[in-house]
Amino acid sequence: MNNLPQDVVIKEVGPRDGLQNEKTLIDLDYKIDMINQLSNSGLSYIEITSFVHPKWIPQLQDAVDVAKKIDRRDDVTYAALVPNMKGLERALEADIDEVSIFMSASESHNQNNINKSIADTYPVLQEVVDEAKASGKSVRGYISTVFGCPYEGDVSVDQVMSVCDRLFSMGIDELSIGDTIGVANPVQVHNVLSTMKERFDENHLALHFHDTRGMALANTLAALQLGFKTFDGSLGGLGGCPYAKGASGNVATDDLVHMLSKMGVNTGVQLDELLKAGQTIESFLDKPLPSKQMELARRM
Structure with a gap:
């Protein structure tokens, strides 16, 4: 594995x-504490x-308060x-x-997630990108259902590439490639990313793997072997997709940091500080977070 x-x-x-x-509405103070610890x-x-x-x-109705009250580094x-654009006004x-910005590679998931066709989504996002750039902000894109759709099943690579082309043509700085329902496997990841x-x-590409079927770390390794260097993670494995039944959270940031550290890949992230942030949100939710590192911390 010298190519990592x-x-x-x-x-x-x-x-x-x-x-x-x-399902639980989380108090603003807990969100702020969690984000400050992550920082x-x-x-x-x-x-x-x-x-x-x-x-x-x-x-997430308290978005403006969260952004204004966290301690920024x-x-x-x-x-x-x-x-x-309404959302952008609040963000600015x-x-x-x-x-x-975000959209799906599959038509039906885009309709369910955004309530628009793919074709009708492009001009809305272009307006957001243009105004964000004019305001001096960088822009990231998300493309969902790259490796499979809860409504349509397989999504063709040609369709994925078409949406990626359009998003990059808008002027985004980075595009996060999403396995929204956690159906990808390492061979598929290798083929699509190649x-x-x-x-x-x-x-200019990032990977956004969900762990619905326990494949997120294996898929991460497949991407690493192709030279990809940016990965999304969710503390403790929190999350899912509100418009994809049964989808579980992203790859857990703490599990990802642990794996990469053991492989000699530097992340610059301190695992013990992540676990403190995880314990903060776990105490409010009054339920265990699903990551292996959080489970291990509870046992020690």
């Missing part, structure tokens, strides 16, 4: 992608909330999901560092 990268970047999405799927763990990027309409994601990028008011590398610079 020496350093990788882990982008924490738990405060957004993780908490949005919790002190060595993470360089935290997606802290989403500026979608509160009626769709009530768990100069060495951390604080990002948020933004669906449209909150002075988010990076704007994240095709992507022929057209796109892997330094």
Whole structure:
């Protein structure tokens, strides 16, 4: 495994992608404490909330307050999901560092998640990208259901590439490739990402693996062996997709950091600080987080 990268970047999405799927409304103070602890763990990027309409994601209705009340560090990028211009107005008011836009590779998931066709989503996102850039913000894109859709099953690589092309043409800085329902396997990951590398610079691509079937770390290894260096993770394995029945959380950031550390790959993230943040949110939810590292910490 001499071809593994020496350093990788882990982008924490738990405060957004993780908490949005919790049935319990989490107190603002707990969110702030969690994010502040994550900021002190060595993470360089935290997606802290989403500026979608509160009626769709009530768990994140306090987005502006979260963004304004956390203790920001100069060495951390604080990002948020933004669906449209109304959301962008709130994100700019909150002075988010990076704007994240999102859509699906499959038509039916896009309809269920965004309530628009793929074709109708493009102009909405282009407007957000243009205004975010004009306001001096970097922009990240998410593409969901790359490796499979809960409504359509397999998604063709050609369809995925078409959406990726369009998103990059909008001027985004990075694109996160999502296994939204956790159906990918390492061979599929190798094949899809090998095709992507022929057209796109892997330094502008990130991987967003869900662990529904326990394959996220194996899929991460497949991506690492192709030279990919940026991975999304969710603290303790929090999360899921509100529009994909049965989908569990992202790969747990703490499990990912542990694996990479043991493999000699540097993340710059301190596992013990991650676990403290996990314990903070675990105490409020009054239930165990599903990651292996959190389980081990409870036993010790």
